[in-house]
Amino acid sequence: TTATATAVIDLDIEGPTISRHIYGHFAEHLGRCIYGGFWVGEDSPIPHEGGIRLDVVRALRALEIPNLRWPGGCFADEYHWKDGIGPRDQRPRMVNTHWGNVEENNHFGTHEFMALCELLGAEPYISGNVGSGTVQEMSEWVEYLTRDGDSPMVRLRKANGREEPWRVKFWGIGNETWGCGGNMRAEYSADLARQYATYCRDHGDNKLYRIASGANGDDYKWTETLMQQISCFGCEATPRTFFQGITVHHYTLSGPWEAKGSATVFDTDDYYRTMLSARKIDRILTGHSTVMDMYDPRRTVGLVLDEWGTWWDVEPGTNPGFLFQQNTLRDALVASTHFDIFHRHASRLYMANIAQTVNVLQAMLLTDGDALVLTPTYHVFEMNKGHQDATSLDVHLRTDDTRRLVGDAELVTLSASASVKDGTVLVSLTNLDAEKPVEVTLDLRGGSIGEPTARLLTADRLQAHNTPEASAAVAPLSFDGLKVTDPGLVLTLPPHSFLTVQAPLS
Ligand code: AHR
Numbered sequence: 001t002t003a004t005a006t007a008v009i010d011l012d013i014e015g016p017t018i019s020r021h022i023y024g025h026f027a028e029h030l031g032r033c034i035y036g037g038f039w040v041g042e043d044s045p046i047p048h049e050g051g052i053r054l055d056v057v058r059a060l061r062a063l064e065i066p067n068l069r070w071p072g073g074c075f076a077d078e079y080h081w082k083d084g085i086g087p088r089d090q091r092p093r094m095v096n097t098h099w100g101n102v103e104e105n106n107h108f109g110t111h112e113f114m115a116l117c118e119l120l121g122a123e124p125y126i127s128g129n130v131g132s133g134t135v136q137e138m139s140e141w142v143e144y145l146t147r148d149g150d151s152p153m154v155r156l157r158k159a160n161g162r163e164e165p166w167r168v169k170f171w172g173i174g175n176e177t178w179g180c181g182g183n184m185r186a187e188y189s190a191d192l193a194r195q196y197a198t199y200c201r202d203h204g205d206n207k208l209y210r211i212a213s214g215a216n217g218d219d220y221k222w223t224e225t226l227m228q229q230i231s232c233f234g235c236e237a238t239p240r241t242f243f244q245g246i247t248v249h250h251y252t253l254s255g256p257w258e259a260k261g262s263a264t265v266f267d268t269d270d271y272y273r274t275m276l277s278a279r280k281i282d283r284i285l286t287g288h289s290t291v292m293d294m295y296d297p298r299r300t301v302g303l304v305l306d307e308w309g310t311w312w313d314v315e316p317g318t319n320p321g322f323l324f325q326q327n328t329l330r331d332a333l334v335a336s337t338h339f340d341i342f343h344r345h346a347s348r349l350y351m352a353n354i355a356q357t358v359n360v361l362q363a364m365l366l367t368d369g370d371a372l373v374l375t376p377t378y379h380v381f382e383m384n385k386g387h388q389d390a391t392s393l394d395v396h397l398r399t400d401d402t403r404r405l406v407g408d409a410e411l412v413t414l415s416a417s418a419s420v421k422d423g424t425v426l427v428s429l430t431n432l433d434a435e436k437p438v439e440v441t442l443d444l445r446g447g448s449i450g451e452p453t454a455r456l457l458t459a460d461r462l463q464a465h466n467t468p469e470a471s472a473a474v475a476p477l478s479f480d481g482l483k484v485t486d487p488g489l490v491l492t493l494p495p496h497s498f499l500t501v502q503a504p505l506s
Contacts, residue, residue, distance in 0.1 A: 003438040005399035012446030020066040020388035021351035022342045028073035030099040031322025037358030039108045046370045055372045057119045063381045069125040069353045074098040074180035077131030081141045084109020100321030130174030131182040139199040147203040174213035186225035197242040214247035227295035245302040251311045252278045263312035263326040272406040278334045282341045289348040302350025309354045309362030328465040332376035336430045336498040340417040346392045371468035383500045390421035427501045431493035444488035449503035454479040458497035
């Protein structure tokens with residue numbers, strides 16, 4: 001049987017802008033994300049520029065990635081930036097105690113990261129060390145990167161070969177201070193965020209967007225504690241903001257933390273439980289936004305979901321501390337569902353960073369020696385890139401048979417969002433049902449469209465994934481099943497599929 005649904009889209013009622021930064025990325029010194037992923041070193045036979053892998057850069061440029069968060073994660077709170085500058089062979093070494101207990105040679109440091117961002121055309125998002133660092137260390141890092149003229153840190157930067165200051169906007173003040181970043185209480189962490197933020201100065205016209213370490217999942221109390229620092233409740237004056245954004249992290253699992261399961265070997269029940277967990281992000285963002293609205297009704301402080309994505313068992317035979325996992329069609333549908341939810345939260349959600357870009361967790365890219373694989377998740381980012389900085393449009397779904405019970409919870413199996421940018425409408429649709437197709441009528445009101453085109457991402461199995469040998473097992477194809485009708489368009493989404501429709505406004 002085929003389910004039916006109608007998506008009503010008002011083309012002339014414009015919602016908030018979808019910040020391009022919700023399509024952000026994350027690169028930690030973890031497993032093979034930096035070393036082997038982004039960085040191969042200047043002596044590598046793999047094509048590179050100054051040690052940075054060029055196939056990776058090319059693939060990410062095609063996604064127009066807006067920002068890249070670095071150096072962690074948990075690693076950020078044991079990273080001392082001065083170990084990562086100067087001649088590489090003289091840089092001190094350390095042990096990466098969080099991830100695999102391996103030695104870190106610090107060959108990829110501040111200059112290498114900034115060069116990477118320049119190659120990618122992405123804004124840097126640097127996560128500073130609160131857990132084991134000092135206020136002075138963080139303050140000097142900001143000075144080193146962004147100050148012009150003459151000062152001790154500027155002289156050090158110039159001695160290391162960089163004359164001009166860089167522009168850095170996004171600055172993280174600690175990571176997961178409730179856990180690996182120091183096991184702090186919310187009150188203590190909030191005080192430290194105020195203190196560190198004070199000494200992260202705006203040098204010249206480089207204005208920092210300071211991001212305080214926020215809640216784990218649905219810990220709304222943590223958010224409230226942070227928000228109490230920024231303004232007085234009910235106060236009409238412009239809130240005094242020590243920080244401009246606060247974080248939240250949520251990972252998608254199919255069961256308990258202790259039994260995450262395989263990335264590629266799973267059944268339909270696991271799949272539906274995964275989708276329930278993915279959908280939970282809607283409740284989490286709503287909860288944090290509601291708390292933030294009480295203290296910041298003008299929505300000047302951004303919510304920053306700077307870690308999200310699926311977390312499975314590592315691939316058999318790989319280092320358990322390296323978090324290397326395959327990526328299937330299931331992961332792609334987790335991502336597309338997240339983006340629909342993100343678009344609906346555009347008025348508060350300023351940034352989101354999937355964990356992590358290469359070879360770690362829900363990656364865009366997997367490398368194997370000199371081979372590079374684009375994952376199904378990569379294709380969702382590519383197909384959705386037109387939503388970046390677009391004006392969101394409300395989508396109202398009328399549907400009776402796109403729901404199913406998963407345990408005692410209800411899962412809505414159709415997901416959608418839409419936006420308009422530069423006179424082009426982009427509609428994203430996901431059918432989460434593992435067996436049933438759904439016929440969707442796009443009821444477009446308040447305007448009309450020209451010739452539409454569509455692309456489809458699906459596969460015969462949920463477990464389908466890409467490898468160096470079969471690199472296009474899951475890849476977008478153009479879709480020719482669009483029927484132009486009176487209210488708009490009619491199309492049938494196959495089971496477990498993601499589809500985008502694009503059309504000029506006429
Ligand atoms: O992304 C992997 C880890 O997950 C990050 O280092 C940490 O912040 C989170 O717990």
